[in-house]
Amino acid sequence: MTDATTPTTPAAPATPSRFKVVLVDDHAMFRAGVRHEIGPLVDIVGEGADVATAVTSVLTNQPDVVLLDVHLPGGGGGEVIKQVHAKNPDVRFLAVSVSDAAEDVIGVIRAGARGYVTKSISGRELVDAVRRVAEGDAVFSPRLAGFVLDAFSGAIDVASVDEDLDRLSQREREVLRLIARGYAYKEIARELFISIKTVETHVSSVLRKLQLSNRHQLTRWATDRRLV
Amino acid sequence: MGVMTATSSPQQPSGPSLAEIAARLEADSAEVSAPAQLPDATPRVEPAEGLSRRRAARRVDGAWLGGVCTGLAAHLGWPVLVMRLVFVLLAPWQFLGVLIYGVLWLVMPLEQPTEAPGLEAASRTGMRTTQQQVRGADVGAIVALIMLAGGLVWLMQTMGMGWQPTVFWPLAFGSVGLALVWRQADTAGLVRQAGRRRWFGWLRVVLGVVLVALAVTIAVATQTGIEDLPKSLAVGAVALLGVAAVVAPWAFRTRSQLTAARERQLLADARADMAAHLHDSVLQTLALIQRQSDDPKAVAALARKQERELRQWLYGETRDDSTLHSAITAAASEIEDERGVPIDVVVVGDDVPVDGSLDAMARAAREAMLNAAKHSGADRVDVYVEGTDHSVEIFIRDRGKGFDPGTIDESRMGIRGSIIDRMTRNGGRAHIRSSPGEGTEIRLETQR
Numbered sequence: 001m002t003d004a005t006t007p008t009t010p011a012a013p014a015t016p017s018r019f020k021v022v023l024v025d026d027h028a029m030f031r032a033g034v035r036h037e038i039g040p041l042v043d044i045v046g047e048g049a050d051v052a053t054a055v056t057s058v059l060t061n062q063p064d065v066v067l068l069d070v071h072l073p074g075g076g077g078g079e080v081i082k083q084v085h086a087k088n089p090d091v092r093f094l095a096v097s098v099s100d101a102a103e104d105v106i107g108v109i110r111a112g113a114r115g116y117v118t119k120s121i122s123g124r125e126l127v128d129a130v131r132r133v134a135e136g137d138a139v140f141s142p143r144l145a146g147f148v149l150d151a152f153s154g155a156i157d158v159a160s161v162d163e164d165l166d167r168l169s170q171r172e173r174e175v176l177r178l179i180a181r182g183y184a185y186k187e188i189a190r191e192l193f194i195s196i197k198t199v200e201t202h203v204s205s206v207l208r209k210l211q212l213s214n215r216h217q218l219t220r221w222a223t224d225r226r227l228v
Numbered sequence: 229m230g231v232m233t234a235t236s237s238p239q240q241p242s243g244p245s246l247a248e249i250a251a252r253l254e255a256d257s258a259e260v261s262a263p264a265q266l267p268d269a270t271p272r273v274e275p276a277e278g279l280s281r282r283r284a285a286r287r288v289d290g291a292w293l294g295g296v297c298t299g300l301a302a303h304l305g306w307p308v309l310v311m312r313l314v315f316v317l318l319a320p321w322q323f324l325g326v327l328i329y330g331v332l333w334l335v336m337p338l339e340q341p342t343e344a345p346g347l348e349a350a351s352r353t354g355m356r357t358t359q360q361q362v363r364g365a366d367v368g369a370i371v372a373l374i375m376l377a378g379g380l381v382w383l384m385q386t387m388g389m390g391w392q393p394t395v396f397w398p399l400a401f402g403s404v405g406l407a408l409v410w411r412q413a414d415t416a417g418l419v420r421q422a423g424r425r426r427w428f429g430w431l432r433v434v435l436g437v438v439l440v441a442l443a444v445t446i447a448v449a450t451q452t453g454i455e456d457l458p459k460s461l462a463v464g465a466v467a468l469l470g471v472a473a474v475v476a477p478w479a480f481r482t483r484s485q486l487t488a489a490r491e492r493q494l495l496a497d498a499r500a501d502m503a504a505h506l507h508d509s510v511l512q513t514l515a516l517i518q519r520q521s522d523d524p525k526a527v528a529a530l531a532r533k534q535e536r537e538l539r540q541w542l543y544g545e546t547r548d549d550s551t552l553h554s555a556i557t558a559a560a561s562e563i564e565d566e567r568g569v570p571i572d573v574v575v576v577g578d579d580v581p582v583d584g585s586l587d588a589m590a591r592a593a594r595e596a597m598l599n600a601a602k603h604s605g606a607d608r609v610d611v612y613v614e615g616t617d618h619s620v621e622i623f624i625r626d627r628g629k630g631f632d633p634g635t636i637d638e639s640r641m642g643i644r645g646s647i648i649d650r651m652t653r654n655g656g657r658a659h660i661r662s663s664p665g666e667g668t669e670i671r672l673e674t675q676r
Contacts, residue, residue: 026355076356098535101347101543104356120535142610146574149614180574181623181669182610 019134022058024048024080025069025096030119034067037123042130050074055083058091064134067126068113070097070104078111085112094133096121102147109148110211115139137200138207145179148210168206175202285339292373294333319380333410347543398447405439408432509537529568536561552586552620553579556613559594567601570608577615580676588654589622589674595646596624596670604628604668619675627667633660647672 021042023031026049035044046061048054051074058066058080066084068077077095084091093113097105105116114133117126118141129139140148152168168176171192178188185203189196284303286295297311304311318325350356385396409432448464449457513534520526553575560571582590593611600609606628614621643660647670651658656674 071350071355073355076350078356098539104347107356120532142572142574142612146576146612149576177612177614180576180614181612182572182608182625 018043019065019130020045020061020063021130022046022048022054022061022063022066024054024057024066024072024077026050026072027069030069034126038127038130041123041127048080051076051079051083054080058084059087062088062091064092065130066091066093067096067130068093068108070095070108076104077108077113081108081111081113092133092136094129094139096126102150105144106147106151106210109144109207112211114207115141116144117141118143136204138203140176140179140203140206142180142182145176148206149173149176149180151210168209172202172206172209175199176206179203284336286333286336287339292370293329295338296329296332296336299336299339300332316376316380330407394450398443398450400443401439401446402443405436405441405443408436408439505541509534509541525568529565532570533561533565536564550581551579552582552590552615553613555582555590556593556611556622559590560597560611563594563597563601567598569601569606571597571601571611572608573611573613575613578617580615580620585654585656585674586620588650589620589656589672592647592650592656592658592672593622593624595642595650596672599642599647600624600626600628600668600670604630606667615676617676619673622672623669624672625667625669630662630664630666630668632664633662 019042021038021044023034023044024047025031025034028049031047031049038044045063046057048057051072054066054068054072066080068080070077072080077093077097081093084093093108095105095108095113095116096119097108097116098119109116114136115129115138117129117139121129121141132139174192175188178191183191185196185199188199192199284299286299287302288295289298290308291298292312297315298308300306301308301311315325315329318328347356381400444464445457445461448460452460513530516530517527520530556575557573560573563569564571580586593613597609597611600606604626606626608626610623610625612621612623612625648658648660651672651674654674656672659671659673660668661671662668
């Protein structure tokens with residue numbers, strides 16, 4: 001408990017471009033591994049092992065990005081986001097998970113995480129994802145893009161009766177499909193003849209719709225897939 | 229201030245990749261061991277895999293009463309409305325519909341939602357916030373149903389199709405009371421209720437008992453006459469108390485023994501399963517990793533294979549072997565193990581059974597993955613499967629060295645024969661986009 005919230009002095013002097021990161025995971029082994037891997041590239045200012053310690057650590061350390069496990073003692077990653085955002089809505093979260101349960105991943109994204117990566121991501125990619133989340137972009141792995149496409153397409157038959165449903169635009173769908181096919185933002189921009197900035201705008205807009213979209217359709221989506 | 233604090237990682241002497249993999253694997257296996265240590269009073273019984281479950285079961289989700297109609301409708305593939313209509317139409321005929329419904333309610337087992345072991349464990353230990361999906365039945369629907377039933381009974385009584393009042397009222401009170409108690413016993417077994425709902429449950433039981441008592445009272449009163457009522461009731465009550473006093477300790481002990489035995493059995497089973505699984509998979513892999521620790525590539529491949537398998541076991545849905553999604557996923561895993569190149573599969577949309585042209589498509593996709601893993605030199609292959617109402621598309625992409633699709637030479641027979649021709653023969657299409665240095669993307673498409 002105490003060690004989980006202790007701020008750590010960075011090994012190297014912090015430069016302004018280094019992002020402050022809080023690491024939340026209930027496995028000390030995994031925290032150690034990530035710290036070992038990305039510690040030289042970002043400032044890991046705190047850690048959390050469950051919902052309570054994570055919330056305390058995030059609120060005291062004010063990180064740029066929180067690396068957040070989806071499954072956590074005390075209610076899961078979504079609970080951390082809710083409690084932190086109630087006090088400080090500006091904190092940005094990146095979900096990191098070993099579970100590929102669509103329901104949980106979508107749940108954390110809907111709670112407010114700005115992206116999702118699996119734990120098998122390489123250190124370099126993780127640092128890159130942290131940077132993008134810190135700069136306000138969304139990080140969509142191919143898998144997350146697949147989940148999101150499913151989430152929205154499962155709701156289409158609901159849309160005919162539900163007027164205020166936020167549906168994905170044609171362009172947003174195209175971008176998501178390319179992400180799911182393994183394209184990087186740069187490649188998507190080239191493919192669709194748009195700028196990288198526009199790709200990022202589309203992805204952020206998808207994220208917003210997902211976080212705002214009404215509960216009903218997602219519940220239905222989950223029910224259809226026997227996720228709940 | 230020291231460079232390292234209490235939390236910072238012990239600097240592993242080995243290379244970063246190995247340390248990382250070991251850490252990940254450790255994290256995984258730690259996660260697995262968690263459920264085994266948890267004494268859980270009410271673990272759900274998992275249906276055996278591969279066992280066909282063609283048995284009608286009641287469904288709480290979307291049910292109005294006991295879920296008989298929703299369950300039957302799902303079983304027969306009929307619309308729920310039709311089932312409900314059948315029962316309602318059968319009702320006026322000496323309450324036949326009601327009777328059948330009641331019997332089915334008792335006979336049909338409740339559908340048990342099952343989840344992957346990892347998710348269940350995570351739910352139990354509060355590692356995730358599960359949405360409470362026990363949808364509180366619509367108050368409006370219940371009121372409408374009660375009014376409808378009341379009206380129906382009244383109609384039949386006034387039309388003389390029902391029973392005599394002396395029989396009818398005790399019967400009516402008794403059945404409503406029994407229905408309340410039974411329903412409570414029914415749902416209480418499924419969901420452990422807390423707080424307000426629990427209080428509500430008790431209220432339901434009390435109300436039901438009161439109604440049954442009322443029914444008995446009326447029956448006795450009409451049979452023996454109102455003046456003898458207190459005496460008859462007292463006799464009945466004393467008899468009941470006597471029986472209860474005799475039976476109580478025995479019933480209590482049997483019940484607690486039964487519960488304890490069941491708990492022990494389930495716990496032992498769960499532990500044995502877990503131990504067997506860990507032994508078969510994780511321990512073997514860890515042993516292999518130790519022996520090959522000087523070969524980072526082999527270690528990475530082992531760890532990845534183990535991770536995939538464990539994740540599938542913990543969080544995966546039980547996959548049906550005959551669908552496109554499972555066919556593609558299986559092919560990807562196989563090639564991944566064989567060639568040591570990670571293949572990430574993302575599936576979206578409807579899953580479809582593999583038949584005729586789709587079988588050819590799955591084979592073509594497999595060939596494309598194999599090509600990418602074998603020749604492209606890429607360190608990863610992305611596969612995307614999307615099914616819509618009209619078509620199925622599969623994309624296989626790598627960022628490897630690529631080639632000129634205009635000159636598919638003899639050495640690339642796999643592409644021409646196994647992918648392009650196979651797709652065309654089966655009414656589909658294969659589109660290959662590649663250029664040297666840019667990687668390759670193969671797009672397969674089949675109309676449905």
